[in-house]
Amino acid sequence: MAQKNSCHKVNITSINSSGFGVCRIDGVVCFVQGAVTGDELEIKIIKSKKNYNIGRIEKIITPSQKRTENDCPVFKKCGGCVYRHVKYEDELEIKETIVRDAFTRIGHFENINLKSIIAPESTLRYRNKAQYPVKNENGRIRAGFFAARTHEIIPCEDCLLQPEIFSDITKEICLFADENKITAYDEKTNKGFLRHIYLRIAEKTGEIMLTLVVTGNNLKKSDELVNRLTEKFPQIKSIVLNINAEKTNVILGEECINLYGNGYITDILCDTKIKISPLSFYQVNRRQAEKLYEKAREYMGDTEGKIVMDLYCGTGTIGLCTAKDADKLIGVEIIEQAVNDAKENAELNSRKNTEFICGDAEKAAEILKEKNVKPDIIVVDPPRKGLTPNLIETINSFGAEKVVYVSCDPATLARDCEIFASYGFCIEEATPVDLFPRTAHVETVVSLVKLPPDDVINIELDLTKLDISINDGKTTYDQIKAYVLKKYGLKVSSLYISQIKRKHGLEVSESYNKSKKDNQHIPQCPKDKEDAITDALKYFKMI
Ligand code: SAH
Numbered sequence: 001m002a003q004k005n006s007c008h009k010v011n012i013t014s015i016n017s018s019g020f021g022v023c024r025i026d027g028v029v030c031f032v033q034g035a036v037t038g039d040e041l042e043i044k045i046i047k048s049k050k051n052y053n054i055g056r057i058e059k060i061i062t063p064s065q066k067r068t069e070n071d072c073p074v075f076k077k078c079g080g081c082v083y084r085h086v087k088y089e090d091e092l093e094i095k096e097t098i099v100r101d102a103f104t105r106i107g108h109f110e111n112i113n114l115k116s117i118i119a120p121e122s123t124l125r126y127r128n129k130a131q132y133p134v135k136n137e138n139g140r141i142r143a144g145f146f147a148a149r150t151h152e153i154i155p156c157e158d159c160l161l162q163p164e165i166f167s168d169i170t171k172e173i174c175l176f177a178d179e180n181k182i183t184a185y186d187e188k189t190n191k192g193f194l195r196h197i198y199l200r201i202a203e204k205t206g207e208i209m210l211t212l213v214v215t216g217n218n219l220k221k222s223d224e225l226v227n228r229l230t231e232k233f234p235q236i237k238s239i240v241l242n243i244n245a246e247k248t249n250v251i252l253g254e255e256c257i258n259l260y261g262n263g264y265i266t267d268i269l270c271d272t273k274i275k276i277s278p279l280s281f282y283q284v285n286r287r288q289a290e291k292l293y294e295k296a297r298e299y300m301g302d303t304e305g306k307i308v309m310d311l312y313c314g315t316g317t318i319g320l321c322t323a324k325d326a327d328k329l330i331g332v333e334i335i336e337q338a339v340n341d342a343k344e345n346a347e348l349n350s351r352k353n354t355e356f357i358c359g360d361a362e363k364a365a366e367i368l369k370e371k372n373v374k375p376d377i378i379v380v381d382p383p384r385k386g387l388t389p390n391l392i393e394t395i396n397s398f399g400a401e402k403v404v405y406v407s408c409d410p411a412t413l414a415r416d417c418e419i420f421a422s423y424g425f426c427i428e429e430a431t432p433v434d435l436f437p438r439t440a441h442v443e444t445v446v447s448l449v450k451l452p453p454d455d456v457i458n459i460e461l462d463l464t465k466l467d468i469s470i471n472d473g474k475t476t477y478d479q480i481k482a483y484v485l486k487k488y489g490l491k492v493s494s495l496y497i498s499q500i501k502r503k504h505g506l507e508v509s510e511s512y513n514k515s516k517k518d519n520q521h522i523p524q525c526p527k528d529k530e531d532a533i534t535d536a537l538k539y540f541k542m543i
Pocket of ligand 1: 281282283311312313314315316317318332333334335338359360361362381382383
C-alpha cells in the first residue's frame with residue numbers, strides 16, 4: 001500500500017467525473033487533481049486510505065495530448081472549474097462518456113440512442129449569475145468563491161466564467177464597504193453584516209440585478225451606495241437587500257427589500273420575455289439554455305392543441321419557450337416567487353390558458369391526476385436529486401404520449417429512466433448539452449415514449465423465450481430491484497433477493513449469503529421486502 005508522502009511514477013489511465021485523473025499504485029486506485037488521461041507523472045501521496053489514495057502532481061514527466069495550459073490563478077483551489085487543464089474537445093468527450101456510462105451502469109441500458117453533446121460557441125464568461133461570499137482579510141473586505149468541499153473563501157478578482165462587469169461591480173462594493181466600515185459576515189462566529197454579493201445579468205437586455213445578502217435591514221448609507229453604483233454602472237436596474245440572519249450555509253434568506261428598481265430584471269430567452277427575481281431559478285448559461293430548450297421542444301413534438309405539463313417549471317421558462325401553440329400549459333413549482341414570476345411571464349408574453357401551481361411536484365401531480373387532468377406531453381426538470389418513484393408512477397398513470405426529461409445529474413436521470421422503462425417507456429433519444437463548460441456539470445435531455453401495449457407484450461414473450469428463470473445474472477437482480485422500487489418504493493439488496501430466491505427453491509450463486517467470517521451476522525430479509533421480492537419473482541415468471 002502506498003504510504004502518505006511517498007512518491008511514485010504513474011500513468012494516468014482515465015479521468016473521473018470530478019475531473020481527477022485516475023491511476024493505480026499496487027492495484028489501489030489513486031486520484032490526482034489536475035491530471036488527465038495519458039499523463040505520465042511523478043506524484044506524491046497526500047492521503048492514503050484503505051481503498052484509495054489521493055496524489056498530488058510533483059512533476060509532469062510526459063504531458064498528455066489532452067492537456068492544455070490552465071489559465072486561471074485559483075484553479076484547483078476554487079470549487080468551480082475542474083477541467084481547465086483539459087482541452088475543451090476532450091472535456092466534451094469526457095462528459096459524453098459520463099452520460100453514456102450512467103445509462104449503462106446505473107440505468108442498465110445496453111444501447112441507447114445518445115446523440116453528440118451540444119457544445120457552446122465559447123467556454124469563457126458564459127455565466128449570468130455569481131454569488132461571491134465575502135471575508136475580512138487584514139481589515140479589508142474581499143470577495144471570492146468557496147473552495148471545493150469547504151467554506152473557506154478563496155479571493156478571486158476575476159473569474160473567467162463570469163462577465164467582466166461583475167468583477168468591476170464587486171470591487172466597487174468592497175471599496176464602499178471598507179470606506180463605511182461595513183463588516184464581512186464570519187460563519188464561525190455568526191457575526192458581521194455582509195454575507196454575499198449576488199449578481200445576475202439578463203444577457204439579451206443587458207440589465208443587471210444586484211442582491212446584497214446581509215444579516216440585518218440597516219445597510220449603512222444605502223442611498224449613497226445606490227447612487228454610486230447606478231451612476232458608475234447604469235446597467236444596474238435593480239438593487240435588493242436579502243436578509244439572512246440564520247447560522248446556515250444556505251446563501252439566501254426569504255426576505256427581500258428593494259433598494260432600487262422593481263426587484264427584478266427581464267431577459268429574452270427563445271424569443272420569450274423572462275422576468276428574473278433574486279429567489280427564482282434561471283439557467284446560468286443563457287445561450288446554451290436556448291439550445292437545451294430547443295432540443296426539448298424538438299423532443300416534445302407538435303404541441304398544437306395539446307395539454308402540456310411542465311413539472312419543476314421555475315419561472316415557467318421551458319413551457320413558455322416551447323409550447324407556444326399548446327391548448328393549455330400547466331406548470332408546477334415549489335418556490336412561490338418563481339411561481340409568481342411564471343404567472344407574470346405568461347402575461348408578459350400574452351400567453352392564454354396557462355396555470356402555474358405552487359407546490360411539491362409529486363403532490364401536485366397526484367392532485368391533477370385526481371382532477372382527471374389529461375396531459376399529452378409532460379416535461380420534467382428536477383433538481384439534482386431527480387424524481388421520486390411515486391412521481392414516476394403518477395406520470396405513468398397520466399398516459400401521456402411523451403415525457404421529456406431535462407436533467408442536471410446523469411446518475412439520477414439514469415436511475416429514473418430505469419424506473420420509467422419498467423413501466424414500458426423507452427428512451428427514444430437522449431442529448432447531453434454542455435451548459436457548464438470547464439466545470440464537472442453536464443445537462444441531458446431525454447425523450448421518453450411509451451411503447452404501445454402490443455410492443456410491451458412482445459417484450460414479455462421475448463423474456464420468457466430467453467428463460468430468465470435460469471438467468472441468475474446481474475440483469476435479473478437489477479430488474480427485480482427496479483420492479484420492487486417502482487411498485488413498493490422499497491430498496492432491496494442482492495443479498496435479500498438471493499435469500500428469497502433460495503426460499504422458493506431457485507438456484508443462487510454461492511457467493512450470496514455466505515459469510516467470510518464464521519460468526520458474522522447476516523441480515524435477514526424483512527417481511528415487507530420478502531413479499532415485494534416474491535411478487536417480483538412471480539412477475540418475472542421465475543416462480
Ligand atoms: N425548468 C426550470 C427550472 C428548473 S430547476 C428552468 O429551466 O428554468 C428546478 C426547479 O425545481 C427549481 O425552480 C426549484 O425551485 C424547483 N423545485 C425543487 N424541488 C421541487 C419540488 N419538490 N416540487 C416542485 N418544484 C421543485
